[in-house]
Amino acid sequence: MADHDARKGKVLDAAPEEKNTSFIINRRQFIQATGAIGLAAGIGGLPFNAAWAAGESAGGKPKKGGTLVMDVQPEPPTLASYISTSGPIGEVSSKVYDGLCEYDFNLKPIPSLATSWNVSSDGKTITFKLREKVKFHDGKPFTSADVQFGIMEVLKKYHPRGINTFKMLEAIDTPDAHTAVFHLSTPAPYMMMALSGYESPIVPKHLFSGTDIRNSKYANNPIGTGPFKFVEWKRGQYMRFDRNPEYWRAGEPHLDRVVARFIASGQTRSAAMQSGEINYGGFAAIPYSDVSRLTKIPGLAATTKGYEMQSPIIELDFNTRVKPFDDVRVRQAISYAIDRKFVIDNVWFGFGKPATGPINSNFAANGFYTSKVKNYNVPNGAEVANKLLDEAGYPRKSDGTRFEIVHDVTPYGDEWKRFGEYTKQALAKIGIKATLRYEDVPTWLRRIYTDYNFQLTSNWIQTLADPVIGVDRLYSSWSIRKGTVFVNDSGWSSPETDKLMKAAAVEIDPVKRAALYHKFQQLVVEAAPLIWVSELHFVTVYSTKYKDLTVSPLGAYSPFNQAWLSA
Amino acid sequence: MGLVTERAFYVVRRLLQAVPTILVIVSLNFMLVHLAPGNAADVLAGEAGSATPQYMAFLRHEFGLDKPLYLQYVDYLKNVVTLNFGYSFRDGMPVRELILQRLGPTLLLMGTTIVLSIGVGVLLGLFAGTRPNSFRDNVISVFALVSYATPLFWVGLMLILLFSIHLGWLPTSGMTNISAFYAGWQLVGDVIRHLILPAITLSLFYMALYVRLMRASMLEQSGMDYVVTARSKGLTENAITFRHVLRNACLPVVTMAGVQIGNLLGGSVVVETVFGWPGIGLLAFRALFARDLNLLLGIFFIAACLVIFVNILVDVIYTFLDPRIQLR
Numbered sequence: 001m002a003d004h005d006a007r008k009g010k011v012l013d014a015a016p017e018e019k020n021t022s023f024i025i026n027r028r029q030f031i032q033a034t035g036a037i038g039l040a041a042g043i044g045g046l047p048f049n050a051a052w053a054a055g056e057s058a059g060g061k062p063k064k065g066g067t068l069v070m071d072v073q074p075e076p077p078t079l080a081s082y083i084s085t086s087g088p089i090g091e092v093s094s095k096v097y098d099g100l101c102e103y104d105f106n107l108k109p110i111p112s113l114a115t116s117w118n119v120s121s122d123g124k125t126i127t128f129k130l131r132e133k134v135k136f137h138d139g140k141p142f143t144s145a146d147v148q149f150g151i152m153e154v155l156k157k158y159h160p161r162g163i164n165t166f167k168m169l170e171a172i173d174t175p176d177a178h179t180a181v182f183h184l185s186t187p188a189p190y191m192m193m194a195l196s197g198y199e200s201p202i203v204p205k206h207l208f209s210g211t212d213i214r215n216s217k218y219a220n221n222p223i224g225t226g227p228f229k230f231v232e233w234k235r236g237q238y239m240r241f242d243r244n245p246e247y248w249r250a251g252e253p254h255l256d257r258v259v260a261r262f263i264a265s266g267q268t269r270s271a272a273m274q275s276g277e278i279n280y281g282g283f284a285a286i287p288y289s290d291v292s293r294l295t296k297i298p299g300l301a302a303t304t305k306g307y308e309m310q311s312p313i314i315e316l317d318f319n320t321r322v323k324p325f326d327d328v329r330v331r332q333a334i335s336y337a338i339d340r341k342f343v344i345d346n347v348w349f350g351f352g353k354p355a356t357g358p359i360n361s362n363f364a365a366n367g368f369y370t371s372k373v374k375n376y377n378v379p380n381g382a383e384v385a386n387k388l389l390d391e392a393g394y395p396r397k398s399d400g401t402r403f404e405i406v407h408d409v410t411p412y413g414d415e416w417k418r419f420g421e422y423t424k425q426a427l428a429k430i431g432i433k434a435t436l437r438y439e440d441v442p443t444w445l446r447r448i449y450t451d452y453n454f455q456l457t458s459n460w461i462q463t464l465a466d467p468v469i470g471v472d473r474l475y476s477s478w479s480i481r482k483g484t485v486f487v488n489d490s491g492w493s494s495p496e497t498d499k500l501m502k503a504a505a506v507e508i509d510p511v512k513r514a515a516l517y518h519k520f521q522q523l524v525v526e527a528a529p530l531i532w533v534s535e536l537h538f539v540t541v542y543s544t545k546y547k548d549l550t551v552s553p554l555g556a557y558s559p560f561n562q563a564w565l566s567a
Numbered sequence: 568m569g570l571v572t573e574r575a576f577y578v579v580r581r582l583l584q585a586v587p588t589i590l591v592i593v594s595l596n597f598m599l600v601h602l603a604p605g606n607a608a609d610v611l612a613g614e615a616g617s618a619t620p621q622y623m624a625f626l627r628h629e630f631g632l633d634k635p636l637y638l639q640y641v642d643y644l645k646n647v648v649t650l651n652f653g654y655s656f657r658d659g660m661p662v663r664e665l666i667l668q669r670l671g672p673t674l675l676l677m678g679t680t681i682v683l684s685i686g687v688g689v690l691l692g693l694f695a696g697t698r699p700n701s702f703r704d705n706v707i708s709v710f711a712l713v714s715y716a717t718p719l720f721w722v723g724l725m726l727i728l729l730f731s732i733h734l735g736w737l738p739t740s741g742m743t744n745i746s747a748f749y750a751g752w753q754l755v756g757d758v759i760r761h762l763i764l765p766a767i768t769l770s771l772f773y774m775a776l777y778v779r780l781m782r783a784s785m786l787e788q789s790g791m792d793y794v795v796t797a798r799s800k801g802l803t804e805n806a807i808t809f810r811h812v813l814r815n816a817c818l819p820v821v822t823m824a825g826v827q828i829g830n831l832l833g834g835s836v837v838v839e840t841v842f843g844w845p846g847i848g849l850l851a852f853r854a855l856f857a858r859d860l861n862l863l864l865g866i867f868f869i870a871a872c873l874v875i876f877v878n879i880l881v882d883v884i885y886t887f888l889d890p891r892i893q894l895r
Contacts, residue, residue: 067746074853077611078659086611160612160622214629219659235658235668236845238745263740263843265720271727272739272843442605442858450609484620485612 060547066565067257068546070280070556071269075236075262080219081201082150083158090198090557091282092260095241096137097201097224100128100147101192103309103553107365107465109192113142113202113225114180123187123508130178134248136204137229144174149205158213161469165194187508190466196309197226198557199465227253227561236262247561254564270294279543282306282556286541288349288415294541301544304351304537306555311360311463311470312538314343314352316423316531319454320492324394324403331528333388334456336381337430338423344534347418351539355532357525358471359517360463362535362553367514368467373525385430394431402431408457409436411444419458449485460536461486467517468505475524476501492529574883581882585875589868593647596867597640600860606632607858611657630656643864652865657857662865666847670869672742673846675758676838677831679766684773685824689817691774692781696816697808699786707778715775723768723841730764737764740843765842769835773827777820784816791815814888821888825881829874 072091078084081093100117101109109117114128134142152172155162168188173181184191194200202225207218222230225248228241239260243253261278263269266287272278273286273294286294286302295302316338318325325331340354353361354377363369378384389395394402407427409420417438424434434456439447447453464470473479473486477493497520504516525532540556542549548562608626627633631642646653652662695707714722731739738744742761749757788794789812797807836848847866854862885892 069746077657077857080659084611163621214625215659234845235665236672236849237742237843240745257746259745261741261745261843264840264849265740265843267724268727268740268841268843271724271732275731275735275739277739277741440605441856442603442607442610444605445609445612446605481620484623485609 060566062254062548062562062564063566064254064564065256066254067259068255068280068549068560068563068565069259069261069278070282071263071272071278071285072239072260073262073269073281073283073285074264078219079222079230079233079239080216081198082154082203083160083214083219085160087283092239092241093201093222094196094198094226094554094557094559095228095258096222096226096230097197097203098226098559099195099197099200099202100130101195102558103193103196103465105305105308105365105553107193107308107363107553109195112197113147114195117192119192119508123189123506124184126182126184126192128180128182130180131248132178134225135246136225137223137244138204138207139246140204140206142202142204142225143177144172144180145177146202146205147180148172148174149209150202151200154203154208154213155200159200161194162200165191165200165469187506188468189508189510189513190468190505193309193465194469196465196554196557197224197559198554227559228258238262249561253559253561255560258560266290273300273541273543276543279546280540280549280556281542282538282540284351284538286539288351288539291349291351291539291541299544300541302539302541303550304539306540306550306553306558307538308362308365308553309465309557310538311362312460312536313355313358313360313463313532314348314419314460314534314536315355315458316533317448317457317459317489318492318529318531319452319456320490320529321452322455324392325455327392328527329388329392330394331531332376333385333392333430334427334432335376335528335531336378336385336388337426338376338531338533339381339426340377340533343419343422347415347422348534348536351537352534353537355535357521357532358463358475358530359467359521360535363463363467363517367510368517370518370521372518373522376525376528376531382429389430389432396431400431401433404433404435405455406437407434408444408447408454409438410458410460411439411441412460416458423458445485448489449487450483452482452489452491457489459489459530468501472501472505475529490529492527494523494527497523497527574886578879578883581879585872585879588875589871590647592871593644593864593868594640596864596871597643600863601636601639603858605858606630607657607860608632610857626656646861647864647868652868653861655854655859655862657854657859658862662862665850665862666865666869669845669847669850672844673832673835673848675762676765676769676835676844676846677828679762680769680773680831680835681824681828683766683770685777685820687770688774688777689781689820692778692820693785693808693813693816695778696782696785696789699782704782708782711775711778713775714771715779717771719768719772719837720841722771723764723838726764726768727841737761740841742845761842761844765838765844768841769831769838773831776823776827780820780823781816784819785812788812788816817888818885821881821884825878828877829870832870832873 072088074088076088076092077086079089079093081089081097098113100112100114102112104110113131113134115131116129118127130144130147136142151166156166156169168184168186169182170185171183173183175181204223207223208216220233227244227247229244231240231242233239241258243256247253263272269278269281270286270290273281274297291302294300318331320326344350344352344354356371357373359369361369389402396402407420407423410416420436424436427434448457461474462470474488475493475497476488477498479488480491480493481487500516500520504513507513507516540550545565545567547564547566549560551562552558607630608623611626612623631639655662655665658665691707695704698704727739730737738761743749743754743757747757793811794807797811832848835846836852838844839846839849851863851866854866
């Protein structure tokens with residue numbers, strides 16, 4: 001019944017009558033499985049273990065063919081991942097654009113467009129050997145000129161994070177077509193963590209050179225070197241990507257097609273997952289409340305892997321500029337009063353792990369994380385909190401309260417409202433009367449990051465691939481920047497922690513760098529400019545017919561070249 | 568002057584009168600949307616999860632947010648007059664193009680809903696009204712009451728649960744089967760399959776309203792003198808109902824339908840969200856939360872035009888239903 005002329009590649013013996021996409025696949029060893037286990041073990045306390053384990057079973061050879069329908073939420077505003085880091089863009093652009101590197105579950109760079117690299121002993125010169133015989137989707141070859149142009153002229157100038165990541169990068173030399181030499185003014189170890197096709201996509205020089213980068217006609221018609229070619233974007237409905245037959249990894253990708261659908265309602269997404277109309281939903285596209293029900297259905301499973309380079313932390317941010325939060329004892333008291341486990345289990349359906357400080361425990365993989373910090377997550381928290389507040393000079397008045405505050409609730413969904421209600425109750429126990437305030441996203445952003453007109457707000461921040469990229473912005477004095485969102489809103493900084501961050505940013509010895517971050521974590525946790533509540537676990541729900549979907553810490557942001565359909 | 572010419576003149580005059588109305592509406596819209604705190608640059612940078620001061624400054628400049636408000640207003644008026652609604656920086660394409668892409672699905676859903684809700688509403692109202700307080704009337708009235716009182720999104724989800732998941736007859740969401748690549752009649756059939764659930768969901772609420780209205784209107788008309796006259800003339804009950812009462816009873820329904828076109832756009836946001844229907848309501852919703860003001864104002868403009876147009880249409884329809892009504 002269906003027209004197959006639009007399908008490319010091999011003939012499919014799929015049954016197109018099925019209302020869901022159906023296909024064929026092929027398989028490949030899930031090499032990273034072993035690496036992943038170490039990390040998963042660190043996550044701990046996952047609900048629904050059975051469904052989880054069923055996910056990425058190895059064995060069998062990957063089959064060719066098939067369509068993967070993923071839900072991307074919300075619909076991306078553009079496809080120009082080289083100038084916008086808006087979350088959903090990465091889920092689609094990463095299928096089209098490659099970066100110099102990919103990453104394994106130990107957060108180590110592995111080859112992609114670069115086959116090898118060599119860092120000089122002073123850390124200021126990095127020589128990349130580039131892959132040969134790689135073609136852009138328009139047939140033109142990929143060379144070192146594309147790397148030079150893409151990073152110096154596009155990412156360094158226009159990418160919201162690239163401006164910082166490549167700040168120390170002074171020039172890229174191209175001695176031959178397949179060698180790129182990066183010259184840095186100071187060592188920048190974090191730069192090696194930011195070279196994925198999601199974070200630093202390499203765009204073709206021949207299409208972008210001499211044009212207005214911000215208004216390129218290739219923004220929504222992307223041409224990359226990745227496993228899938230962009231075909232069309234029906235706004236409000238879907239984006240379609242077809243197999244790139246000339247992809248540089250021979251025999252990949254296995255899927256014929258990846259389609260990204262946009263469904264605004266979480267409940268409908270769950271229903272579509274159940275009926276098989278979508279096969280993959282990352283970044284909690286499926287509401288947390290539906291995950292346990294869906295994973296009980298045969299053929300569906302969930303995983304919290306694939307977000308190790310996002311590492312979001314749920315926080316409560318103080319405005320340390322205003323009383324009473326200028327007093328560290330008050331901040332510590334409130335931190336003691338929050339029962340992290342209760343919040344995770346009851347608000348986020350178990351999807352999280354109590355956070356201990358500014359650096360996510362995912363960074364245990366490369367040694368940056370330490371748990372040896374002041375521990376606020378103690379059983380007698382309320383007691384300690386009451387004592388601290390008495391000491392700070394906020395005794396209980398005759399009505400039992402100490403003072404009143406307005407607690408802003410970050411406007412990113414229902415869970416946050418629940419969390420706000422919990423916080424209100426937790427504060428009431430220690431004599432603080434909180435009134436909740438709900439606003440929409442633009443109003444809230446303006447209040448927190450421009451007007452600084454708040455006392456305590458819930459918030460969440462992705463600590464990303466390296467502390468320099470994701471963590472420094474919340475605690476450094478140079479990140480107190482009025483009008484810039486998701487930077488230092490608490491207004492807290494200290495000369496000592498500033499110094500540690502600066503030193504760690506240029507330290508190329510990983511062991512010494514880790515030591516600097518350990519000290520940093522101890523100091524920041526002691527000062528408590530924020531309360532670190534939970535390391536939020538995003539969850540991917542997917543159909544188990546599809547294999548090797550989550551093969552790197554970039555999860556939904558990875559190219560899906562290894563993914564295949566088994567039945 | 569013939570009736571047709573009279574109608575044509577009337578429509579032209581009303582269209583001319585609509586021009587200042589629309590100008591007032593767009594000016595009010597402009598002021599309203601600028602009352603909301605926060606701006607597109609904040610949101611875009613917020614979505615990015617990170618931003619540098621240079622990037623924020625660039626965004627504000629690009630969006631014209633660094634200009635004084637009156638200059639932004641002048642720019643906006645120029646855009647409206649030339650029917651060029653500016654550029655949506657968030658979506659990276661002209662607003663006109665964005666709206667045109669979504670207008671088709673919206674009109675399809677709205678049109679189906681109007682036909683379905685008025686058609687079924689009038690019919691059920693007629694059945695109920697001709698036998699007041701009978702079993703038939705009670706069943707219809709309860710059905711209307713329940714439909715009216717149930718939230719749209721809940722109805723939508725329940726229909727999905729029943730028809731998509733349990734029975735597997737219809738798709739949960741979207742407008743076409745994205746992996747089938749249908750063409751021609753198969754495509755039409757596919758779109759209809761996707762249209763059924765959202766159209767029914769959106770229709771139920773309005774239908775309930777029209778049932779109530781039609782029933783009341785039927786009861787009122789059936790007590791009028793002309794009905795007694797017709798009956799004494801020896802006309803059958805069916806002839807009285809269909810030739811005389813029905814036409815008169817339809818007038819309030821038509822009036823109500825005209826007023827509700829605007830609401831229909833609003834209600835469609837919910838239905839578009841639940842069913843992933845690629846319409847204009849969802850676009851407006853997103854534009855609001857992204858403070859994409861060019862896009863939002865463009866949609867408001869289209870909505871205003873639509874409402875005015877439909878109201879003119881309703882006035883013309885009156886003259887067909889009741890020739891005594893004169894267009895002035």
